[in-house]
Amino acid sequence: MRHARVPLLGFAAFSGTGKTTLLTQLIPLLKQQGLNIGIIKHGHHDFDIDIPGKDSFRLREAGATPVMIVSSRRRAMITEITPAQDPCLDDQLALFDQTGLDLLLVEGFKSEPFPKIELHRASLGLPLLYPDDPAIVAIACDAPLPSPMHLPQLDLNQPADIAAFITVRFLDKP
Incomplete structure (x- = not known):
């Protein structure tokens, strides 16, 4: 690798x-x-780490990719993979x-x-x-x-x- x-x-x-x-x-x-x-x-299946109704979910659903969520304690980035591929x-x-x-x-x-x-x-x-x-x-x-x-x-x-x-x-x- x-x-x-x-x-x-x-x-x-x-x-x-x-x-x-x-x-x-x-x-x-x-x-x-x-x-x-x-x-x-x-992960072998479709998954979400954000919650429906939360701002990050709404922004991703609106079409933003990637979406980064940052706080004083953690960071997460959600990126849609298009087209879907392993x-x-x-x-x-x-x-x-x-x-x-x-x-x-x-x-x-x-x-x-x-x-x-x-x-x-x-x-x-x-x-x-x-x-x-x-x-x-x-x-x-x-x-x-x-x-x-x-x-x-x-x-x-x-x-x-x-x-x-x-x-x-x-x-x-x-």
Whole structure:
């Protein structure tokens, strides 16, 4: 990824596997180590971050794009993508302010070529991604799987162990 300015690590899995749940557990563990973490999440559906009736919604509905909402505590920018197209991660990285970040985590973009941890729940009965994706660097699963020796298996239910793997592998911290 040409526009990655900090270490980049993705979490790839089929919907319903628990990517967001795991990330909400990992982020505080990584923050406790003094790390600044950014996130890019790939949404697969049409979404709104503003509320119907609010000024930003009304301005966007009137045709303004992009619309930036700024306060003393946060900033959001809404840009309509026309014509509709699946986003490219590297294009999003070019727009993402990576200043001050130690690590950028990515949820989704599973078909793009960048380092990823695959999440797998045996109970869902879904196929593994790693055989077709050489960018997968580990599998976080809830039951042991037959996998190549070079591909570490992490316990999906032990976020502290996954955080330790991330800091050693991607940030060179013990």
